[in-house]
Amino acid sequence: MDVMVAVIRPKQGHSGQGYKPQLYEILLLDSKTPPGEKVKPAKYLPMFQMKVGEEEPRALVLTQVQRLTNIKGERALQVQWSSDVSASHRESLSQFCLYFVPVSPNEKINKRFADQAQNAPGFYPLDYVTEVVNNGSINFPSSTKKLLQHLESWLKEKHIRPNAIECMFRAGAEYRIHFTVHNPVFIPSRITSDTNTGGGGTPAPQEVVKVANEALAKMLFIEKCETVVINPLFGSNLEYKTKPNSYVINQHWPSIPQYDKIIAATLPGPSWKVQYPLHSYAAAGDKTEVEILLKQGYPHSQLDSVSCAPIHYAAWYGCISVVETLLGAGCSPNLLDGTNSTALHIAAKKGNEQLAQCLLQCPDIDLNIKDKDGKRALDICLSVPNKTMGHEQVEQLVREAADRPNYTVEVFLMDKTSKNLMLTSGFRTTVQQLNEQMMKEFNLPKNYSDIFTLWIGSKSLELQLKLEYEVVKALQQYNTRTVHMLTDSKNPSEEEPVLTWRRNVKVSVEKEKQLQHTKALDLLFHEAYHNYISGLYPCKDKDAVTFATILLCLQHQETTRVKPALSNLSQNQLKELIPAAILRHKDTSHWVNKISKEYPNVRDTPQQQLKSQFLTACQRLTVYGSAFFMGTIISPLRKAPTSCYVGVNDIGIHIIGLHTKQMVQSMVYREITWKHIAEKTMLEIRIIRPVNRNPRDSSTRGVIEIRTRQAGLIDHLMQQLDRMHGDYSNR
Structure with a gap:
């Protein structure tokens, strides 16, 4: 049997909620194309022959991985087929067996070994590998391509199962057993730090070495003293909460305040705690309970009986972690209380530098909001009596924030108007985050969240962006990478990218017909008009x-x-x-x-x-709801290649003449089979004659070739839509 191996190296945070391909790297072998040959680079998964029953397969897999890459994996897990994989797909790969081999995040390939290897091994980001597999810019054997797609589905399933990812990437038992001695000074003799071994041997975790060295230093110090008092919290930076029966915090100590100008925050009685539990826990600084209540649906921005929100109580009592939690849940840093004050006003009054830093990290914070006395946060810092070092530091932070640019991005609608949206996470802002802003702009209900999404495009290309894509990165790479890879444009630099909020191509027409929201129907109308008047709806x-x-x-x-x-x-x-x-x-x-x-x-x-x-x-038009691509059609019914638009929607593929704007061919999924031929940048469509068609009709037979650099995208979208929406007949 042919065994293929997926050696995966994780990045920090990989075990968090949800599968993120950018947090993994996969090992691929390179065919080492000779210099000067005009051949696409080819990459593939490590593979070897294994005779069933001769040896423990997992041990053999790890041995082969070490021989091919000089890397020692933690364990070998066989990737099982999931229930949603078709029988035909399983049969086509029946001669292959895929093993998953996790390695340490610190594992690296020795450069000398890679240079001498026949097929140079290297780690590549998994999101990049998925992208090039789909767009065909790099050659992959068909078996490698299919197994990579299956591997991604398998990893997504593992992320859903609690603790599955942590167990898969945990260090092997042989390694962990060295740290079972409960002596903080002990470092195993066979496992030491990189500095002690000079690079030879397995490195111990740096935290183990650090703790051992610190413990040893303390023990040596204690031996020279007659009396020792140990405070376990000293210098540890550990959060520690006392548990007295009651206590009073003087917010103005050690300075002497002007008592006639103190604005005291007083909490209402027990009934208030019952009526506003989120406010109560925010004031107490109980982050855990705040998170639980937010998950249960308690509104993060609700004002209580004295017109204060949870963020105002958390800010007043200096509970920074609770403020961060509320902001992360969607609470605005510009929320006003009954005195028209924001949390930043409170930070200015208190001289709380940490609170100010937390709030000023929000890109959409408004520094010019004035309270009931007409003062901005900066004005309060300047006029506060008995100014402390904290007030001066808050003043400096506010001034620096006022000088930084406001990062926004322009998103167009199909009626040619636009919205300027704030990059709430700076340059890491995702499509999902901008979609949420657009939903709020039009006050659309939550169940409409999958109807519209963000597209990027120019005169030669239009692409629907994935929800996890970082928008600024997509704009930066559009001219230098995307247009070059997916079009034949002679001047990629002239393809100016534009962001548009429009219909999600993955939404079926049947679902769209059920929509009733007036603004949503307006957005769909303008997009339909644009496509109709452009000749894309023959x-x-x-x-x-x-x-x-x-x-x-x-x-x-x-x-x-x-x-x-x-x-x-x-x-x-x-x-x-x-x-x-x-x-x-x-x-x-x-x-x-x-x-x-x-x-x-x-x-x-x-x-x-x-x-x-x-x-x-x-x-009612067959082509409605399509995503459009550009290419050249070669058909047995036409004498010469024809430039065309290729429309793909939930019922099939539709070919429209580029210049004539007439329908050349329209085919539903049940009438065709297709495959992507990457080396020819071509989509081959084979027409199957339906039972109810005239067998003498030549238009129902033959093979159609669509040559385009976007063939991989078309193939991927057709597979998704056919799988999502099933077999639709002509509308």
Whole structure:
């Protein structure tokens, strides 16, 4: 049997909630293409032959990994097929067996060994490997490609199971047994630090070496003293809470305050604690209970009976960890209390430097908010009596924050308007975070969160971004990497990337028809109009007349203005109502007469209902809801290659002439099979003759080739949509 091995090296934080491919690296072998040869680099998983039953397979896998890479893995786990993998997919890979070998985060490949190896091993980020597998920029054997895709699904499943990831990457038992001696000074003789071994042998964890050395130093020191008093908390930076029956904190000690100007925060009685438990725990600094209540759905920004939110109590009592928790849950740092004060005003009054640092890390914090006395946080720092070092430090922090730029990004809508959104996590802000901001901008309900998402595009390319993508990184790499990899553009630098918030291609038309929110329908209408007028929704002349009539009524909200507008329609005005590819077939008078006859059917219809009618008519078109790509079609029915748009939606693939804007071929998933041929940057579609079709009809047979650098993206999207939405017949 052929055994393939996935050697995985994790990064810090990999065991957190949710699978993140950027936190893993995978070992691949390189084919070492000779210099000067114009051949794509080829990479593949380590593989070797294994005879079943001759030796313990896991031990053999680890031995082979060490021979190929000079790396000693922790353990070898066989990757089992999950229940959602099709029988045909399993059968095609039945001769392969995939093993997962986790290694230490500190494990590195010896450079001399890699240079001398026949097929140089190297670690590559797993998110990068997934991306190049999908877009075909690097050659992978088909078996490696399929097993990599299966490995990612397997890892996602492991992340769902509690403690599964921690157990997989835990150091081996043979290694852990060396640290079972309960003597803090003890360091195993066979396992020492890097500095002691000079690089030879297995390094002990640095924290073990540090603790052992510190303990030894204390013991030597104690031996020279007659009397020793040990304070276990001294210098440890451990959080420690006393448990007295009651205590009073003087916020103004050691300075002497002006008692007539003190604003004291007093908590209401027991009934308040019952009515506002989140506020109560925030004031007490109980981070654990605050997190529990937030998960249960308690509102983080609710004002209590004295117009204070939990963040104001946490700020007043200096509970920084609770403030961080509330901010992380979505609470705004600009939330006002009954005196129009924010948490930053409280930090200024208290001279609390740590609180100010925590709040000023929020990119959307407003430094110019004034309280009931007309003072900003900076004004309070300047005018506070008995100014302390803390007040001076808060003042400096606020001044520095005022000088930093506000990082925003412009996101366009399909009606050509735009929104400037704050990069709430700076340059690490994700698509998911911007989507959440857009949902708030339009006040859309939570169950609409998957209807719209962020796209990036230019004149040669449009891509729907994954939710975990960092937006700034996507913009920075667009000209230098994305356009170069996925288009034939001769001037990638001229492809200026634009972010657009629009329909999620993975949403089915059937689900879209159930939407009722007015703003959501407006957004969908503008996108449908853009695609229709651009010629991406090929339709019959009769449909074009219906669309044009609705659009004309929308342009003139008063019905009395429609007929005069009809009599004066020019060719240029018609271009806003009818796609140019359809418009050029007939003269202006023809279209005016047709629209005039259709007008009584939509006269006196409310504007919102007109938009719904337009959208409903578009939804009946086979190509509606597609993501569009560009390429060249080679078909047995056409004599020469034809430049085209390739539309992919929940029911199939649709090919539209680039210049004619006419439908060349439209195929549903149940009528075709397809495969991505990476080395030819081509998608090969084989048409299967349906039972209810005429066997003499040549349009239902043959092979269609679509040559495009975007073939990998098309293939991946088709597989996802076919799997998600099943087998739809023509709409």
